[in-house]
Every structure is written in structure tokens, then in C-alpha cells.
Amino acid sequence: MAAAAFPPLLASAGEQSEVYIPGEAGMIVRSAGFFDLEMPPEFFDSWITPTPHFFVRNHMHEPTTLDRETWRLSVSGEVEKPLHLNLADLEKFQTRTVTNTLECAGNGRGLYQPHVPGVQWQKGAVGTARFSGPRLRDILQRAGLTVSGKHVMFQGLDEVPGKVPPFLRSIPIEKAMDGDTLVATHMNGSALEKHHGFPARALVPGWIGAASCKWLSEIKVLDKEFDGNFMKPGYRMPNHPLKPGEPLNVDDSHVITSLNVKSVIASPTDGSILDSRTFKVRGAAWAGEAEIVKVEISSDGGTSWQAARLHRDEAKYAWRLWSHQVKVPEAGEYTIRARAVDSQGRAQPQEPEWNPSGYLYNAIDQVTIHVRA
């Protein structure tokens, strides 16, 4: 069956703030051209993000038509037996399910100072879902991976406008052969929705979302790292700290892979007016391939910190929800802060690591509230 390609119905003149996108109600619309939909803070309340609340990040136009009957996945390059697989072929591989927090590398870009160009994400270009499908390792082994294979490149069916370089990236063979790296066909127990890569996408757990190519059509094993635009100069961080506003020296930088440590406050939201001096602060914390070991909350602007309670649900690559009861002494304005520490000893910094593309924002999160009780 073909996945429908219904575009959103935008509002008429005079109602320009309304955008109609079936199945995506409540999402923050950063772009309805190439879809860029952000999860608002109130949707951080679930360990598994319902698919309609899962952020959407598209660099190009979504494929106009996708048909599960005619879709094919080619596997080529440094392999002995190139493959052309259909969905029925994929279903014959053993299925693995990985619960993964997927985050756009540019999540939080809108919070950088000075401002940088790109989608101005705030907190919600992130979500956690159960992804299922065959292991990439099993597919590569079926194709007869050779010892010369060092990187695995993914290509999707997204439609490239103008002279924009195609969205091609590669991951090292070690990550490709990890038993948790998938060719995912399902998300939260259902076939992938079109916005999330139907009929198959790469799932590179713990890594930036850009590694997990959607609408996957080609897997190519290379003898070296791919060096196209979205590997270099795109998606790179400086090897040494830059001053805010300083340009990136591409030759002194590295490709971004794993996510860093981060926590966000979901509630109360910034600017809230509360009627009680006792209230609960809630949020989520994640750390890519590492585990969250501690989240601390401050209600006095960072002078003192108390440990938040980490909720029970956990999985290797998934965020931990957390909460903390706060009691403030009197009515007034308060700054609530949250900071996380992971199993690699990384802690959220006071200031983000500035870079001119606004990647990997993870400064200590804060909201300002007013208590009037």
C-alpha cells in the first residue's frame, strides 16, 4: 500500500498562525515546507513518546510517493554479494527492538548566543520511541561484508531541491556492526509513519538524529569515511573551544557522533504563574550512549542543588524521566535550574560549547516562574 503524501493545509490570509497537519496536532510548526515539527514541553510527560508527538526533522522534501510493494533497499560497495531487498526480505531477518532517544543535533539551536542560522529549535527536537527491525549487522553479513569495508553510507529517497547536495552521511563500521544498530521498519509497534521514514530507516542508537537516515533506499559500504557536504563541513564540532561568534576551522574539527549529556525542564514552563509554594518540577534527561546517573534541581538560581528522583523506566539509549518536589519560602519570582551527570562523568555545562551551526546545545536548563501564594 502506498503511504499517502498529503501536504498540510495552511491557513488562509488573516489566519496565518494556523497550520493544519493531520496526525500532528499540538506540535510546534517551525516549517511546513520541509517539515520541521517540534515537540512542545507538555509532551515530555511520557517515557515513550507517542508517534504523533515525536519531532519531525526533514532536510529535503519528503518522497512524493512511497509504495511498500515496489520499494527496494540495495546493499553495495565493499561486499561480496550486493543485495536488493524488499520489505518481505527484511521481515525474514531476526527482529530487534531498541528503545532509543533520538535527538536532532540542532536541538536548542535557537538558544545559542549569538544567533546562528538554521531551524530555531528550542527544547523539543527530541523524543523516545521503540524502533524495531533487522540488525544492520545481519544484512551486511548476508551481503558478505569484506575486510576493506570501513564506513557504511546511507541514502534515502527524500527529494533534493535545486543544487542542494543530497543528504548522504556515513557511520564507522564498528557502529554499523553493533547489535543495536537497525534498519528499522517499525516505531512504537506500528509500521513507520511517512514523516518518520516509511518504509525503513536507519536507527543508529545514541547518536545524533542525522545518522538515522529516513526513507532508506541504499546502503553502501565504503573503504573510508564519506566526505560529502553533510559530513564536512556539516555536522562537525571544533576540536578546541571557540569563542562565541568565532568561525569553525573545518580542518580542526570532528564529525559529531554520539549525543552529549542533557536534561530539560518540562514543567513548570518558563513564565508560569503558580498558586502554591509547593510544586513539582518534572523533566527528562539523556546522554546518548551513556547513562544518566544524577539530575539535580536548584530553585535558588544555582546556589544550592537537590537530587531529583529518577523514574523507574530505563533502557540503554533512552532518556530518564525525573521529578522533584520544590518548596519555596515565599511568594515571588524564582529561577528553577536542572543539570544532569552521566556515567562517563560528563555534566551539563553552565554555557554551551559554542559552534557556528548551533549543534549539541546542552547548557544547564532553566525556567523562571512566579509564585503568588
Added chain:
Amino acid sequence: MYEPNGCFLRAVFVTVLSVGLLPLLRAQSPQLPPGAIEPKVSAACTECHESRIISQQRLTKAAWGKEVDKMIKWGAVVDSGDRDAFVEYLSTNFPSDKAPEVMPRALAAKKH
């Protein structure tokens, strides 16, 4: 005699629907602020982008210059004589010190 199957008919339906709605989408994307060069900016930028992706940027004039040059390199149709006017327009309307744009929420269906 050739009889189109269900998949084919669905593909035709989806294609016609998509292509048919494109002018509507372009027409109903929020207008960029008025200005002498605005029609050319809208024509060049909204060929690929929805206008919100432009209006949410908060950049210095130098940064806008880099963005315009990158987009020209990537296929945006901008007369060479209009390049500076594009940068002036964009940096005047979407400067680095302007308050962030409040983005809309998606609605599931139009209210009746």
C-alpha cells in the same frame, strides 16, 4: 486491455493531490514583510522553503550575506544585481536583536 491496479490509482491520486495543492500552499504561506525587493525574495526563497523558515532567523547582516550566498550556490535564482538588496532586506526585517518569532501549533483539522 491494460487495467490500472489499486497501487497505481493511489499513486496517481496522491500525485495529483500533491501537485494540485502546491500552488495553494505557496499562496497561503505567511507573507514576508513588505519591501521593494520582497516579491523577488519570496519568489527565490519559497521555491524551496516555507516563509517561516526565513522569518524565524535572527542574524547579523554579515551572517545573512553568508546565507544568501550559500543559497545561491545551492540553486536559489537571484540576479547578481539583487544580492545586496536581498541581504539588506533580510537583515532589516530579521535582525539579530529582534525578539524570537512565536511559532504556530499544528492543528489536526480546520475548525468549522
